[in-house]
Amino acid sequence: MTSNDGLFERACHHIPGGVNSPVRAFGSVGGIPRFLERGAGAHVWDVDGKRYIDYVGSWGPLILGHAHPAVLEAVTRAARNGLSFGAPTAAEVELADLLCQRMPSMQQVRLVSSGTEATMSAIRLARGYTGRDKLVKFEGCYHGHADALLVKAGSGLLTFGNPSSAGVPAGAAADTLVLPYNDVDALQTLFAQQGDRIAAIIVEPIAGNMNLVQPSPAFVNALRTLSQAHGSLLIYDEVMTGFRVGPQGAQGLHGIQPDLTCLGKVVGGGMPLAAFGGRADVMAKLAPLGPVYQAGTLSGNPVAVAAGLATLNEIAAPGFFETLGRQTTALAQGLCDAANANGTVFSAQAVGGMFGIYFSPHPPTSYGEVMNSDRAAFNAFFHAMLEEGVYFAPSAFEAGFVSCQHSAEDLEATFAAARKVFAQIALNTR
Ligand SMILES: *Cc1c(COP(=O)(O)O)cnc(C)c1O
Numbered sequence: 082m083t084s085n086d087g088l089f090e091r092a093c094h095h096i097p098g099g100v101n102s103p104v105r106a107f108g109s110v111g112g113i114p115r116f117l118e119r120g121a122g123a124h125v126w127d128v129d130g131k132r133y134i135d136y137v138g139s140w141g142p143l144i145l146g147h148a149h150p151a152v153l154e155a156v157t158r159a160a161r162n163g164l165s166f167g168a169p170t171a172a173e174v175e176l177a178d179l180l181c182q183r184m185p186s187m188q189q190v191r192l193v194s195s196g197t198e199a200t201m202s203a204i205r206l207a208r209g210y211t212g213r214d215k216l217v218k219f220e221g222c223y224h225g226h227a228d229a230l231l232v233k234a235g236s237g238l239l240t241f242g243n244p245s246s247a248g249v250p251a252g253a254a255a256d257t258l259v260l261p262y263n264d265v266d267a268l269q270t271l272f273a274q275q276g277d278r279i280a281a282i283i284v285e286p287i288a289g290n291m292n293l294v295q296p297s298p299a300f301v302n303a304l305r306t307l308s309q310a311h312g313s314l315l316i317y318d319e320v321m322t323g324f325r326v327g328p329q330g331a332q333g334l335h336g337i338q339p340d341l342t343c344l345g346k347v348v349g350g351g352m353p354l355a356a357f358g359g360r361a362d363v364m365a366k367l368a369p370l371g372p373v374y375q376a377g378t379l380s381g382n383p384v385a386v387a388a389g390l391a392t393l394n395e396i397a398a399p400g401f402f403e404t405l406g407r408q409t410t411a412l413a414q415g416l417c418d419a420a421n422a423n424g425t426v427f428s429a430q431a432v433g434g435m436f437g438i439y440f441s442p443h444p445p446t447s448y449g450e451v452m453n454s455d456r457a458a459f460n461a462f463f464h465a466m467l468e469e470g471v472y473f474a475p476s477a478f479e480a481g482f483v484s485c486q487h488s489a490e491d492l493e494a495t496f497a498a499a500r501k502v503f504a505q506i507a508l509n510t511r
Pocket residue numbers: 194195196197198200223224225226285289290318319320321345346355
């Protein structure tokens with residue numbers, strides 16, 4: 082038994098499933114998760130000393146790669162001054178200013194510690210502001226694990242084939258209305274019937290928790306015009322896409338001003354930091370100014386804020402997103418070429434530093450299409466690539482991530498591994 086396998090066995094004694102977040106468990110692809118010990122740039126090493134090219138990036142935050150010197154320096158400097166105060170600090174003000182500058186739809190912002198907290202709080206705020214209860218979400222979109230949002234959700238829930246959770250009282254989800262992603266007709270019909278009871282639409286503006294699914298321009302526009310016409314708030318959940326698909330997130334790419342935006346992942350640079358913000362008149366309803374309660378002992382934690390500030394500073398470098406987008410597109414194209422050369426049914430696409438790979442002829446546009454991809458082929462691909470030292474997300478339903486540290490050599494090594502693996506898969510399925 083390797084020390085990795087031994088560690089997993091030990092982990093299972095006192096940690097349910099051996100992991101502290103379900104998708105880490107390899108439940109979808111089978112086998113034993115890798116215990117990681119160290120990361121540097123585009124690479125991670127497991128406890129057995131094996132190196133991998135990492136396309137997970139801690140599930141999105143690490144746009145600068147692992148252990149980026151500027152982030153480490155900022156974090157250690159902040160830590161030396163104390164880990165937490167539970168009182169306001171100057172760095173929080175700096176981060177809030179920067180976030181509102183970078184994302185013009187945000188006039189005010191509040192810092193929290195996880196994406197789940199951001200979406201949960203944004204929804205409470207939307208309900209408090211509008212005085213309405215109903216919430217619209219889309220099939221396959223994941224917005225964290227708050228009760229009202231665990232209905233037909235993506236990410237780990239899809240991975241385990243159960244897009245809703247036990248332990249959610251019927252009442253907690255009764256006001257959550259679920260529609261298919263990209264279905265403009267369904268959205269119009271719903272708003273025509275009960276638009277005046279809908280507090281908010283929450284959407285992954287580019288979905289990344291049912292693999293990567295792009296919205297159609299018509300869908301993007303319908304979300305904005307219908308919510309506006311009916312006095313409902315539009316919440317862009319950009320926990321994954323914010324500062325990942327472009328300098329202003331998906332809203333910058335879409336040219337849309339949502340009423341509220343949720344941020345996480347990249348904004349914390351690998352530390353527990355997230356945020357929600359938007360229109361000043363809406364944010365004014367939050368305590369201590371208004372009646373909507375929301376709080377956190379570690380909110381705006383100085384060490385996490387330091388990591389966020391350092392990350393936002395680095396990604397503001399001229400050409401950062403152009404280079405990242407080029408590399409990510411090259412990765413998607415190279416994987417397609419490797420698959421095509423072996424006659425494997427495969428497609429891929431990239432947006433900014435985010436990509437999707439699919440064992441289907443075209444990138445899917447809905448949860449239903451995602452579910453039609455060849456999962457067995459993905460699982461075989463995943464394990465063979467892992468063996469070759471390439472670490473993709475251990476599920477066919479997750480997006481992948483490239484960092485600015487992924488070099489041309491990393492991509493070439495990935496393609497060489499993929500050519501070998503696709504040839505094996507073609508042989509086995511013949
Ligand atoms: C990751 C994610 C969340 C949840 O964030 P956590 O920090 O894991 O709580 C919410 N929404 C989206 C779109 C996400 O990708």
